[in-house]
Amino acid sequence: MSDSMNLEAIIAFFKSQADDIQIINGERAAGIEVGQITFDSREVVPGTLFVCKGLAFKEAYLVDAIEKGAVAYVSEQAFQVDVPGIVVSNIRQAMPILANEFYQAPWQTVSISGITGTKGKTTTAGFVNQILSQDSHEKNAPQPGFISSTFNYDGVTKEVSSLTTPEAMDLYRMLATMRDHNVTRATMEVSSQALKYNRVDGVGMDIVAFLNISPDHISPVEHPTFEDYFHSKLRIFEHGRVAVLNEDTDHFDEILAAAQAATNIEKIVTVSRKNPGADYFANQLTFNDSQQNFIVHNAGEVIPMTLNVLGHFNVNNALVAAAIARENNIAWSTIQTALAQATSEGRMDVYKTSDGNITFVIDFAHNKISFEELFSSVKEMAPDNDIRIVFGSAGGKAENRRPDMGHVAGLNTDEIYLTSDDPNFEDPYKIMDEIEAGIREVNPNANVRRQMDRTGAIYTAYQDTMATGKATTIIVAGKGSEATIKIKGRNEVYVPDYEYVQQLIAFYEFTGKMDIIKKK
Structure with missing residues (x-):
């Protein structure tokens, strides 16, 4: 992780990104080292570049940050303070750009599997994480990173999460910590809000999965229409190399078309409980009071599977998780072991x-x-x-x-x-x-x-x-x-x-x- 970055270099970087950047008190930037970037005044320490974000942001928050040691700020407006300021036109777009530069593109060394959908993100991400964890255990390798609505793990610290997908600077910091502690794989839930409001901008993902879509999160403070919600979800294909799609969802044709239209998507993999022609097809489903059993058909192989979570919809989630695992070159035996022990607390x-x-x-x-x-x-x-x-x-x-x-x-x-x-x-x-x-x-x-x-x-x-x-x-x-x-x-x-x-x-x-x- 970058311990520090020269403020003059940060200013020069922003100027190289856009013509409308305004610098306030730029003459005071000489010799200043930035050791941290944050938008949370509670996290400010001496040497912090403070980002002023949010509709309810008040100048008092910046003053408080400066009193704690902030050496400069980034904002959509200039403030009457003594430290240098970088004024941008869109703070949400600026945050991931700054974070990517400060943390030196940490996603390049972490293979990320990003998962979106109206339902099942947390469960599917949990299945993938449990498979990757089993694989890491078998290979005596570092445990995988995990970013979800339940908890985040960056290779050092496991903490309860406050957002499904963190704000950009928090996300990049977590990925940098993973990189610095030799974590090479991570699973991430990707919310529609994260895609709409630039939290994952610049983050490349090896695999992106689209589970399903239906009208949700429609409100004045989220998405004004279903079309806006759906369009936001489809932006996940801008970030991936391989797309894993659940064929059994509504609007599948539109989802498939979006994946096919994304120039960065090199491969599309499909899963289904209904279509035997899917790349991963499940049938012969049986269940008891605690587990489900089914058969997975993939590339001529027939793989018996036990899932330690009920609900037939979780079979689709398990298929997506298995497809992601196979794209990570994980053996079927490891997938079988992990899913047979899988848990998803509070779900079915x-x-x-x-x-x-x-x-x-x-x-x-x-x-x-x-x-x-x-x-x-x-x-x-x-x-x-x-x-x-x-x-x-x-x-x-x-x-x-x-x-x-x-x-x-x-x-x-x-x-x-x-x-x-x-x-x-x-x-x-x-x-x-x-x-x-x-x-x-x-x-x-x-x-x-x-x-x-x-x-x-x-x-x-x-x-x-x-x-x-x-x-x-x-x-x-x-x-x-x-x-x-x-x-x-x-x-x-x-x-x-x-x-x-x-x-x-x-x-x-x-x-x-x-x-x-x-x-x-």
Whole structure:
């Protein structure tokens, strides 16, 4: 990693990139060494080049950074401060350009697999990471890097992530740390926001994967239209050499055409559970309470596979992960070992009472496509069970999800429990109103209950199930393994869904034993 870079050299570099660069107090740049770049004033140390970004940026943040030792700034406007400034026309475009130069293009020595899609990015990235980790273990090589919505690992530090894809300067710093610690492979989730707002600009990826697409993240603060969302996703092909595509998604022809049109894409690989002509085709799917088995057909080979995660949609995710692994020259035996042990916490987690009367399914599903896949898998697992669902929707974003999820829920069950799911600054009951409107459009007679407290809603679904005496699957969707819920800007601690349902099952088993004792 570059320990420092001369400020005059940075100014000269920016001038070489655009004609409209304005330099403030440039005469004061002589002899100044820059040892760090950041947009977060909390991270400023002496020798920092501070980047002023964000619609809510205030000059006070820059003043604070200078007091902590910032020696210069980059911004879209000049400020009345004593340190040199570099004024650019687009700060988001400038950030990856600066980071790439400062960290000396670290992506060139790390083979990156980037994954995008509406649903399944985290699960697929996790599968790839577990395969690469198994391969590294077998070869006594450094563990792979990982950048995702769950955690980031840069070869030194594993930390909880705050964004699906980090801001450009954080991303480049992580890649530089990987390079400096001999990490040669990494897996990365690539969000539509990252592609739209230049977070991954300049980053070359050996492999890019497109899982699926459906309307999501449509709101005034995300994407104004589906077309904008879809176009942003398709930009991933600008970064790759090999494209791995899931044929079973909507809009596949458009996705394929975009991959074919990208001049940097040298090879296109397809996966499918429906088309035997795909490069990687899966069939003969069977499953039990904890695993799925299927056959993969690839290049004349027939490979038996066990996946330690339920949900038939996860077979597509596993196929994409296997294709990425094969493009990384990983043996089928290593892929088999890794997927047979794979975990994906909070995704299709199944918990059953010992008598099988109540099944809880915990899943992160939080949009139309994930709801459709979730209900399909649940019905396939237990076709004779009644179904109840507990869910809500996040506040302040992706407002189109609400009626969409309501539609899917209303089409698949009459027993629906609406509750909180990161309402943030929005009124949770307003969110519930919008979900229920979608339910009523397709199922006017649905039995919809509302309960602000999430664990209370789960408990009500449990009580209602007990009252019927029927074998029932209770879906708890949206939060998965998360242990906080966002309310008015704060992450409030609450009992994760998977922990609470296990408590309910323990209570169920205990009361059953007590009934036996009483009868004796």
